[in-house]
Amino acid sequence: MDRKPDEIRMIMLDRCRKLEADGRICMTSDAHLMTCLTDILTNKIWPSLEFMKMARAGDIEMSDEVADLVIRNLEDLSSWIDFLKEKRSKESAKKRMLPTDRMTSLEFSGEIAQSLAAEKVANRDFLQRLASLAEFRDSASGNHIVRVGLYANKVSEMLDLPMTFIDKITFASTLHDIGKMGVPAAILFKEKSLSAEETEILKEHTTIGRRLLGNSPSPLLQMAAEIALTHHENWDGSGYPQGLRGKQIPLAGAIVKVCDAYDTLRSRHFFKKPMTHEQAIAILRHGNELMSPEHFHPDVLDAFLEIAPVVAEIFATHHRRVRGRRQQCRSANSSG
Numbered sequence: 001m002d003r004k005p006d007e008i009r010m011i012m013l014d015r016c017r018k019l020e021a022d023g024r025i026c027m028t029s030d031a032h033l034m035t036c037l038t039d040i041l042t043n044k045i046w047p048s049l050e051f052m053k054m055a056r057a058g059d060i061e062m063s064d065e066v067a068d069l070v071i072r073n074l075e076d077l078s079s080w081i082d083f084l085k086e087k088r089s090k091e092s093a094k095k096r097m098l099p100t101d102r103m104t105s106l107e108f109s110g111e112i113a114q115s116l117a118a119e120k121v122a123n124r125d126f127l128q129r130l131a132s133l134a135e136f137r138d139s140a141s142g143n144h145i146v147r148v149g150l151y152a153n154k155v156s157e158m159l160d161l162p163m164t165f166i167d168k169i170t171f172a173s174t175l176h177d178i179g180k181m182g183v184p185a186a187i188l189f190k191e192k193s194l195s196a197e198e199t200e201i202l203k204e205h206t207t208i209g210r211r212l213l214g215n216s217p218s219p220l221l222q223m224a225a226e227i228a229l230t231h232h233e234n235w236d237g238s239g240y241p242q243g244l245r246g247k248q249i250p251l252a253g254a255i256v257k258v259c260d261a262y263d264t265l266r267s268r269h270f271f272k273k274p275m276t277h278e279q280a281i282a283i284l285r286h287g288n289e290l291m292s293p294e295h296f297h298p299d300v301l302d303a304f305l306e307i308a309p310v311v312a313e314i315f316a317t318h319h320r321r322v323r324g325r326r327q328q329c330r331s332a333n334s335s336g
Helices: 005-021 030-056 064-096 102-136 144-158 163-175 178-182 196-203 205-213 219-230 251-266 277-286 298-306 308-318 325-335
Strands: none
Touching (some): 144 163, 144 251, 144 308, 163 219, 163 251, 178 205, 178 219, 196 205, 205 219, 219 251, 251 277, 251 308, 277 298, 277 308, 298 308
């Protein structure tokens, strides 16, 4: 009975499995089917060809049974040849799709790397511009988001965190207040103390930020969403919006909390005057009526205080006063 190529292949594959069970081969791919093919050639094809040679030379006379056996064996060979031709054709097609020359391969990889790097820079530039929109609606001191990113970078280095984490938090932290895009200007620019109702509305910027940045496949935006949601959580559980406590607070959020708190103390806002570096560090260390050292991750706070001179230099280098905010503040209050 004639066998189809697929039937022959399954028989040979079963034989391979038996050989593997005996420890004679390690079957990890279809390449090991060649073992079976060799077995066929040795035990079936070559004898059949020898029978034909001897019969042609007149040395033997093949009976009908032997002739039928030789025919079946050679048909098996034909089926295997068709199978191997198809397999070789598919492999050749794959190879044509890939660069074969080493230099070409390196150039190809280099082009991909450059393209990815350019896309990464473009994406981060867009994110920083997006973050700047939120900053423009809040702080009277420019470059707040840049400084927070640089502080977070240095604190993460001090904590000896992985470079991938440091790289991400440097940029993800700049989006920590992106949710303020959804807070009314009359609240953001109010020169007087906020009412209890207005304070609750302002607190919503954390959950708004999470909604804006959430559900992204990007690891950078995933961290940014995490920071936006948790950078006002307190280590002692007294923060918002979820009232997380201790290690329930993601490390990225805990780092940005300290950085944001310091920069807020140092910066001019519509409702407060800026503090000196020494005053801000003293409040982080000892607390005041609004802030307590217990609000911060102990290791993160220690790392921040350890690099206080570096932090002061970052603020001095990247601080600038934004003009026109007073008029912007008055316009928002008059419209509210």
